[in-house]
Amino acid sequence: MNILDKIIERKKQEIADSKSKISVEKLKDSEFFSRKIFSLKENLKTKSGIIAEFKRKSPSKGIINDKVSPLEVVSQYEKFGASAVSILTDLEFFGGNFEDILSVRNHINIPILRKDFMIDEYQFYEAKSIGADIILLIASCLSPTQVSEFTELAHSLNLEVLLEIHSDEELKHINKNVDFVGINNRNLKDFKVDLQHSVNLKNQLPQDILSVAESGIYNEEDFKFLKEKGFDGFLMGEYFMKNENPGEKFEEFISNVKI
Numbered sequence: 420m421n422i423l424d425k426i427i428e429r430k431k432q433e434i435a436d437s438k439s440k441i442s443v444e445k446l447k448d449s450e451f452f453s454r455k456i457f458s459l460k461e462n463l464k465t466k467s468g469i470i471a472e473f474k475r476k477s478p479s480k481g482i483i484n485d486k487v488s489p490l491e492v493v494s495q496y497e498k499f500g501a502s503a504v505s506i507l508t509d510l511e512f513f514g515g516n517f518e519d520i521l522s523v524r525n526h527i528n529i530p531i532l533r534k535d536f537m538i539d540e541y542q543f544y545e546a547k548s549i550g551a552d553i554i555l556l557i558a559s560c561l562s563p564t565q566v567s568e569f570t571e572l573a574h575s576l577n578l579e580v581l582l583e584i585h586s587d588e589e590l591k592h593i594n595k596n597v598d599f600v601g602i603n604n605r606n607l608k609d610f611k612v613d614l615q616h617s618v619n620l621k622n623q624l625p626q627d628i629l630s631v632a633e634s635g636i637y638n639e640e641d642f643k644f645l646k647e648k649g650f651d652g653f654l655m656g657e658y659f660m661k662n663e664n665p666g667e668k669f670e671e672f673i674s675n676v677k678i
């Protein structure tokens with residue numbers, strides 16, 4: 420079984436567990452169902468284009484940073500120009516939890532991407548109830564029909580949709596309603612990073628869709644290369660998080676790439 424299959428197996432159990440504890444009706448009581456919306460579509464153009472991630476650990480890297488708090492990190496990300504922040508909520512494989520989003524939502528004014536493996540409608544209500552603005556749909560975990568149904572549900576909750584693809588076959592998951600197409604530079608099955616592969620895939624996207632380059636952006640050259648190739652957004656985690664002070668690293672990066 421590859422890691423992605425393991426994650427999905429585990430996720431199914433977690434969802435069943437959560438459903439037995441909290442109903443969708445209960446989730447809807449959250450104050451976040453009726454609040455100001457932060458839009459990445461707007462922020463991609465007006466800010467750096469970087470979606471800066473808070474991530475404690477990952478299956479490919481092990482522990483990255485478990486010493487810093489989400490609030491200190493994402494406040495700095497916001498201050499120095501992140502278009503949005505991405506916060507992992509998977510506990511088992513990424514060391515994240517809902518509290519990581521809840522503890523920052525009312526302190527920042529940029530959108531938050533709930534980064535998790537979305538396979539069930541229930542999770543969209545959950546995402547909304549903890550204050551997320553954007554959700555990730557991973558094509559390799561879903562059928563094209565699920566992508567279009569989940570996109571509709573997300574939009575009905577005022578959540579923006581980032582659809583992640585990694586291969587030519589997954590181009591068929593794209594529909595005109597998704598807000599952004601993310602191309603993962605990292606293969607989730609074997610963790611290999613290949614930027615040129617992403618550029619080739621980007622060239623096959625529909626003309627007017629906003630594109631985000633995801634993962635494995637490890638230095639200024641990588642970033643500049645992808646920007647020159649026309650990506651609108653850049654999802655970066657480890658490069659900042661592996662530092663003692665991720666916010667400071669973000670600031671340094673922004674000033675070096677001059678955006």
Ligand SMILES: O=P(O)(O)OC[C@@H](O)[C@@H](O)c1c[nH]c2ccccc12
Nearest residue numbers: 472633634635636654655656657658
């Ligand atoms: O830390 P990196 O290499 O900069 O990558 C960030 C982000 O793209 C990565 O965490 C990611 C992209 N797609 C995912 C899907 C699930 C979990 C994590 C991810």
